Amino acid sequence: MNTIPQDMAPRRHGSRETGLLDGTSALPSEEALALILERMVATASVSDDEGPLADAVQAALAACPSxxxxRLGDTVVARTDLGRSHRIVMAGHLDTVPVNGNLPPRWLETGDPEIRSDVAQAHPGSRVLRGRGTADMKASDAVMLHLASVLDNPVYDLTLVFYDHEEVAAEKNGLGRVVAAHPDWVRGDFAIIGEPTNCGIEAGCNGTMRFDLVTHGVAAHSARSWMGSNAIHSAAPILARLDAYQPRTVAVDGLDYQEGLNATMISGGTGTNVIPDTCRVHVNYRFAPDKTLADAKALMMGADAGAELGNGEHRATGGVFEGFDVEMCDESPAARPGLASPWARSLTDLITQTNGSTPRPKLGWTDVARFSALGVPAVNLGAGDPLLAHKSDEQVPLDDLVSLESILVSWLKKHQ
Incomplete structure (x- = not known):
């Protein structure tokens, strides 16, 4: 590989004109990871605007031999064809939630007061990059991209997926679109999703569904309110049912998944002196992987309510919200832990030996569910703290990237 002279080295502020891997071949792994991460974070990629980063990832991968x-849309897929008997898929999303005063990224040295106390305690002495997308999940993306450029002779064929639109409605998800259009691109024996997990395995994931509960009334002037019927007032029993709901903890294959049912938005009314004729309470149900989507719907609205994405309002015939009109907005299935496969067992053993971590349940939804639906066991494993995802002070310690890469290199070079 060519070495770039020092006076021609790429700029370190991550501009889009600088290739993500330019100049990294001559650097030690830790410095290369830092440079790739900085460049990726500096290229803003809020959902719907992943194009420039996808371009940069595609260009970097195209320059890697073998x-x-x-590419489909802003999802980039890279595959080796080494003739191995098994294939491992690693996937990471390129998009982030909106920027909140946390771009451009900034390196924080040891002792900097902007390093969170929990991060400083867990990673003493490590440099920390602060910025949108550092933990969720450009740290893992940077590791994947670096592996593509340096990993030689792995014992498996590999597939790397860098996909768009993970942070928004499931219908936009780039991995989902690839699965639908080119399932051969993402076939494998085992998959790793690079969601932040502090370099430990978070197995499976909760499912999620979002729906509106709709009440209807009759509009009238508020000075003559008796001439109308207040749809917002009619929503009071919905809030009461939500307040009374007791979330469950469900054990699945030895891991405990915490469920949740919450109103996340409420809307209604057309004017300050008008009795509202419609009110919508937006509800998010997070359900454990012991349930299918059909099971979860039955618990919320009855088994025969008929509410599906895009088919309007339907009356709940049973469940928590029996008697109310329901309109589905979004839904994604849960995924069981997937720890029984030989690849999951060997990876778990290696991680336990390396950092003492044992598998935990993933409480949020992730794209392990898409692989689970394909019959491919999958786990979440990535750099960064999942509790820092979407925070305004989102940050990741560099030594987490180094640890993740070390784990993956050891595992990918070891025969099962």
């Missing part, structure tokens, strides 16, 4: 690179 990788075939394909």
């Amino acid at each position: 990788w075939r690179v394909d």
Whole structure:
């Protein structure tokens, strides 16, 4: 590989004109990871605007020997064809939630007061990059991209998926679109989703569904309110049922998944002196992987309510919200832990030996569910703290990237 002279080295502020891997071949792994991460974070990629980062990832992968690179929209897929008997898929999303005063990224040295106390305590002496997307999940993306450029002779064929639109409605998800259009691109024996997990395995995931509960009334002037019927007032029993609901903890394959049912938005009314004729309470149900989507719907609205994405309002015939009109907005299935496969067992053993971590349940939804639906066991494993995802002070310690890469290199070079 060519070494770039020092006076021609790429700029370190992560501009889009600088290739993500430019100049990294001559650097020690830790410095290369830091540079790739900084460049990726500096390229803003809020959902719907992933194009420039996808371009940069595609260009970087195209320059790596032995990788075939394909693209669908702003999802980039790279695959080796080494003739191995098994294939491992690693996937990471490129998009972030909106920026909140946390771009451009900034390196924080040891002792900097902007390093969170929990991060400083867990990673003493490590440099920390602060910025949108550092933990969720450009740290893992940077590791994947670096592996593509340096990993030689793995015992498996590999597939790397860098996909768009994970942070928004499931219908936009780039991995989902690839699964629908080119399932051969993402076939494998085992998959790793690079969601932040502090370099430990978080297995499976809760499912999620979002729906509106709709009440209807009759509009009238508020000075003559008896001439109308207040739809917002009619929503009071919905809030009461939500307040009375007791979330469950469900054990699945030895891991405890915490469920949740919450109103996340409420809207109604057309004017300050008008009795509202419609009110919508937006509800999010997070359900454990012991349930299918059909099971979860039955618990919320009855088994035969008929509410599906895009088919309007339907009356709940049973469940928590029996008697109310329901309109589905979004839904994604849960995934069981997937720890029984030989790849999951060997990876778990290696991580336990390396950092003492044992598998935990993933309480949020992740794209392990898409692989689970394909019959491919999958786990979440990535750099960064999941509790820092979407926070305004989102940050990641550099030594987490180093640890993740070390784990993956050891595992990918070891025969099962």
